[in-house]
Amino acid sequence: MASSTRRSARPDVAGPYRRAWWRLRADRVARASAAVFLAMAVAAYLVPLVVAIDPYQQSLRNSLLPPGSEGHPLGTDHFGRDVLLRLIDGGRVSLGVGLIAVVISAIAGGLIGLFAGHFGGWLDRILMRIIDVKLAFPGILLSLVIITVLGAGLEKVMVAVGIGGIPRFARVVRASVLNTRGELYVEAARAVGASDRRIMFAHLLPQTLGPAITIATFGLATAILSIASLSFLGLGAQPPTAEWGLMLAEARKYLRTAWWLAVFPGVAIMLLVLSVNLLGDAIRDALDPRISSTAD
Amino acid sequence: MAKFVAGRLVESIPVLLLASLLVFSILHLIPGDPVDVMLGAAAFGIGDPAQHAKLVADIREQLGLNDPLPLQYVRWLWGVIRLDLGESFLRHAPVAELIAQRLPSTLELALTALGLSVALGIGMGIVAALRRNTWVDGAVMVLSLGGVSMPSFWSAMLMILLFSVTLNLLPATGSGSFDRLVLPALVLGYEGTGLIARLTRASLLEVLGREYITTARAKGLYRRIVVTRHALRNALIPVVTVVGLQLGRLLAGSIIVETVFARQGVGQLAIEAILQKDYPLVQGIILLTAASYVVANLLVDISYGLINPKIRAA
Numbered sequence: 027m028a029s030s031t032r033r034s035a036r037p038d039v040a041g042p043y044r045r046a047w048w049r050l051r052a053d054r055v056a057r058a059s060a061a062v063f064l065a066m067a068v069a070a071y072l073v074p075l076v077v078a079i080d081p082y083q084q085s086l087r088n089s090l091l092p093p094g095s096e097g098h099p100l101g102t103d104h105f106g107r108d109v110l111l112r113l114i115d116g117g118r119v120s121l122g123v124g125l126i127a128v129v130i131s132a133i134a135g136g137l138i139g140l141f142a143g144h145f146g147g148w149l150d151r152i153l154m155r156i157i158d159v160k161l162a163f164p165g166i167l168l169s170l171v172i173i174t175v176l177g178a179g180l181e182k183v184m185v186a187v188g189i190g191g192i193p194r195f196a197r198v199v200r201a202s203v204l205n206t207r208g209e210l211y212v213e214a215a216r217a218v219g220a221s222d223r224r225i226m227f228a229h230l231l232p233q234t235l236g237p238a239i240t241i242a243t244f245g246l247a248t249a250i251l252s253i254a255s256l257s258f259l260g261l262g263a264q265p266p267t268a269e270w271g272l273m274l275a276e277a278r279k280y281l282r283t284a285w286w287l288a289v290f291p292g293v294a295i296m297l298l299v300l301s302v303n304l305l306g307d308a309i310r311d312a313l314d315p316r317i318s319s320t321a322d
Numbered sequence: 323m324a325k326f327v328a329g330r331l332v333e334s335i336p337v338l339l340l341a342s343l344l345v346f347s348i349l350h351l352i353p354g355d356p357v358d359v360m361l362g363a364a365a366f367g368i369g370d371p372a373q374h375a376k377l378v379a380d381i382r383e384q385l386g387l388n389d390p391l392p393l394q395y396v397r398w399l400w401g402v403i404r405l406d407l408g409e410s411f412l413r414h415a416p417v418a419e420l421i422a423q424r425l426p427s428t429l430e431l432a433l434t435a436l437g438l439s440v441a442l443g444i445g446m447g448i449v450a451a452l453r454r455n456t457w458v459d460g461a462v463m464v465l466s467l468g469g470v471s472m473p474s475f476w477s478a479m480l481m482i483l484l485f486s487v488t489l490n491l492l493p494a495t496g497s498g499s500f501d502r503l504v505l506p507a508l509v510l511g512y513e514g515t516g517l518i519a520r521l522t523r524a525s526l527l528e529v530l531g532r533e534y535i536t537t538a539r540a541k542g543l544y545r546r547i548v549v550t551r552h553a554l555r556n557a558l559i560p561v562v563t564v565v566g567l568q569l570g571r572l573l574a575g576s577i578i579v580e581t582v583f584a585r586q587g588v589g590q591l592a593i594e595a596i597l598q599k600d601y602p603l604v605q606g607i608i609l610l611t612a613a614s615y616v617v618a619n620l621l622v623d624i625s626y627g628l629i630n631p632k633i634r635a636a
Contacts, residue, residue: 159344296472
């Protein structure tokens with residue numbers, strides 16, 4: 027209601043982002059997925075501040091308790107550690123590491139796209155050729171190359187996944203720079219003697235924000251999934267870290283006796299990835315209803 | 323057509339070259355001397371330092387590590403072209419041989435997964451399109467959404483829980499027999515199945531709305547014949563792309579699936595090699611996967627030209 031009165035009162039000041047925000051708020055799927063995402067984020071970051079129980083607390087007497095046991099709503103693992111607390115702790119790992127990975131890809135990819143798009147010519151051709159090599163490295167493979175060089179570990183996986191996300195950002199930012207750089211106001215800025223730096227960062231960069239937000243949202247979903255996969259393979263988080271992919275890897279040994287260990291961390295990954303993906307869909311539609319989804 | 327194929331072939335060469343350059347640099351980007359890595363911990367503390375230094379120098383000379391990097395790269399690339407991928411550090415066998423031993427198992431898995439995802443995906447897509455807005459349609463959409471949001475290792479574990487642990491129908495791990503292939507192939511093909519189903523549904527719905535379909539129906543043709551002969555042919559053109567993209571992803575995807583199901587394939591070998599720091603083996607497998615991805619994309623382009631003459635001209 028508030029938005030509709032504001033719309034009628036000041037129709038001419040609503041910029042594209044405000045209009046996108048209205049569309050987003052009217053989208054039921056977006057509201058539901060945002061609620062799930064926020065609930066998980068709040069649980070991951072705030073619960074540890076309130077509940078003073080250690081997710082690393084071992085208690086071999088209480089190992090492999092099924093869900094619904096007293097004090098352990100989702101049961102315990104082979105060391106008697108509480109599954110729910112470990113899931114909450116793992117949420118902080120997935121979100122934190124995933125977000126930093128996305129920031130790495132956004133800054134590096136954004137700069138590459140900005141320079142390639144603005145200067146064009148041989149710089150553009152070389153940068154885009156390098157980006158094209160990613161075409162030869164499906165999904166997880168580029169991360170594997172980087173981890174081979176850096177070694178295993180959560181921080182290295184973060185860097186690897188971040189680098190893996192660069193090409194998408196570079197392409198999208200470059201495309202929107204190419205769209206904008208012929209605009210009259212950019213030419214005007216050049217005519218009054220603005221430097222390349224000023225044109226790039228003050229005039230071109232703001233225009234890339236919309237597509238970049240969309241890519242960042244999808245990138246977060248991909249990053250969370252990749253981090254979990256690499257940790258599952260033993261290349262990411264190392265024991266005793268409470269990381270969802272690692273928890274699932276450890277659960278394989280107890281598949282026949284403790285199904286809950288194999289189920290709940292996967293549910294957590296799926297909920298987080300699904301909510302971020304649906305939110306990405308909604309943001310894309312809200313920012314520009316014409317852009318369609320891409321396969322990669 | 324020949325010109326079109328040749329053009330696409332030439333275009334894929336720089337991508338392959340840059341990919342090979344990246345793979346080549348793995349060994350030279352890792353911190354430390356490759357020879358130290360090669361000798362591993364075994365070489366430390368044995369004999370006197372002078373002897374060790376001589377050993378390292380000998381190996382450097384023998385492997386040509388003293389030559390300029392571009393020369394080393396060209397020599398390595400020339401080897402790769404002749405399928406000489408070097409020697410494994412730890413297994414003391416040619417990398418090409420090690421990969422060749424594991425390749426049949428992975429190819430079997432990947433091709434079965436591809437077959438399953440094409441058959442199931444197109445089938446589910448057709449059913450969903452023809453029963454649009456019914457519970458069948460909804461079920462297909464939920465299933466395909468799961469394919470993109472569930473990590474493959476988790477759907478693998480759920481499959482094992484259901485079919486091996488609870489129902490005791492299929493074996494959970496290992497390779498060799500057909501019943502051991504079913505679950506891994508289903509898991510590996512799951513994401514593709516979902517994508518193909520959604521695309522088939524959307525594409526078929528779009529085609530079914532065209533006028534020539536109405537004409538065919540108005541002539542009195544059976545709906546079944548109109549769907550299979552008139553509509554599907556056009557509806558499946560975009561599906562070809564997704565199938566081709568899946569082909570390229572399957573080798574990379576098999577890395578995870580083979581680990582969960584303990585299958586003796588190339589993917590499992592890759593993870594072992596990375597954890598053991600067996601760099602030539604890692605290089606070989608990554609190069610193979612990248613090359614197969616490029617080839618898959620090439621095949622997609624060419625099949626596109628075959629299906630749609632308009633693209634050939636462009």
